[in-house]
Amino acid sequence: MVQEFDKVGVVGLGTMGAGIAEVFARAGFDVIGVEIDQAALDRGRGHVDKSLSRAVAKGKLTEEERSGIDSRLVFTTSREDLADVDLVVEAVPERMDLKRDVFGDLDRICKTETILATNTSSLSVTEIAALTGRPGKVVGLHFFNPAPVMKLAEVITTVSTDPETADVVTEVAKRIGKTPVTVGDRAGFVANALLVPYINDAIRLYERKVATREEIDEAVKKAAGLPMGPLTLADMVGLDVCLAVMDVLWEEYRDKRYAAAPLLRRMVAAGRLGRKSGRGFYGDGDEPEPRVT
Numbered sequence: 684m685v686q687e688f689d690k691v692g693v694v695g696l697g698t699m700g701a702g703i704a705e706v707f708a709r710a711g712f713d714v715i716g717v718e719i720d721q722a723a724l725d726r727g728r729g730h731v732d733k734s735l736s737r738a739v740a741k742g743k744l745t746e747e748e749r750s751g752i753d754s755r756l757v758f759t760t761s762r763e764d765l766a767d768v769d770l771v772v773e774a775v776p777e778r779m780d781l782k783r784d785v786f787g788d789l790d791r792i793c794k795t796e797t798i799l800a801t802n803t804s805s806l807s808v809t810e811i812a813a814l815t816g817r818p819g820k821v822v823g824l825h826f827f828n829p830a831p832v833m834k835l836a837e838v839i840t841t842v843s844t845d846p847e848t849a850d851v852v853t854e855v856a857k858r859i860g861k862t863p864v865t866v867g868d869r870a871g872f873v874a875n876a877l878l879v880p881y882i883n884d885a886i887r888l889y890e891r892k893v894a895t896r897e898e899i900d901e902a903v904k905k906a907a908g909l910p911m912g913p914l915t916l917a918d919m920v921g922l923d924v925c926l927a928v929m930d931v932l933w934e935e936y937r938d939k940r941y942a943a944a945p946l947l948r949r950m951v952a953a954g955r956l957g958r959k960s961g962r963g964f965y966g967d968g969d970e971p972e973p974r975v976t
């Protein structure tokens with residue numbers, strides 16, 4: 684019998700964190716969403732509001748259901764408010780210094796039974812667990828963008844994870860309507876170890892002018908029956924995230940198939956990160972394509 688969970692904290696309410704907070708609140712959990720300052724908190728709340736309004740407009744949620752979800756969501760800038768939650772999902776940017784700060788605080792603030800999960804897509808869950816005094820209670824819980832829609836949740840266990848922690852998080856993932864897959868702590872886990880090199884290969888084709896961005900995307904969509912092509916997906920995921928995943932794969936395996944495409948690195952250096960920065964391979968309106976020469 685696994686322990687009952689009711690209260691969940693989500694730290695970091697960017698695209699992923701806001702989606703994760705929404706998923707838990709929709710599934711009936713009380714959710715405390717935490718951001719670093721009021722402006723970031725307002726942006727996070729805005730992401731959730733927009734997504735819920737869209738669901739209401741499409742007739743997927745009634746106004747009553749929406750008010751129920753709203754009443755289960757609390758937003759705060761104080762991590763101290765997480766003292767009593769059963770599970771925290773961290774979704775702050777992919778920097779180990781930020782993870783150290785967050786996990787140090789969570790370890791101090793949260794009750795000893797609280798499970799601490801990270802949504803990292805590129806950092807080692809083992810290293811994050813080692814930042815705390817409770818490595819047995821730390822796992823990866825990796826969602827996919829858009830979090831309210833994508834069904835997979837990778838549950839990443841480390842050499843230190845207590846089996847009960849993995850069982851509880853797997854059950855929680857099912858309760859929120861996800862399909863959990865338990866995977867080991869290796870660069871890219873499973874999904875990103877396959878998906879991001881595929882995106883990187885598409886960038887190489889583009890960089891070599893084998894085809895236009897539209898042709899590359901259309902070819903893969905139609906050939907493989909995928910909902911979006913690799914360059915559109917890169918823009919949605921964020922080119923900085925794609926680069927971070929390629930770099931950890933390279934670090935771990937030193938295999939040339941994991942070398943990031945030069946254009947990917949240049950686009951990140953130029954701040955052309957995809958949808959989050961308004962332009963990537965595609966852009967708003969008449970944004971020109973990235974130059975490859």
Ligand code: 3HC
Nearest residue numbers: 734741743804826827828829831832833875910911920924
């Ligand atoms: N938030 C909430 N809901 C959203 C959404 C968002 N950002 N985007 C789309 N949706 C919902 C829509 O409301 C709609 O819901 P409904 O079926 O209940 O009406 C449904 O998703 C379909 O949306 P649309 O009809 O607007 O558009 P599409 O049919 O083109 O679907 C898509 C959009 C779901 C994004 C689809 O194109 C898709 O599945 N793309 C691939 C996404 C993917 O591969 N994600 C994984 C990326 S890897 C990753 O995230 C890991 C990280 O670590 C890098």
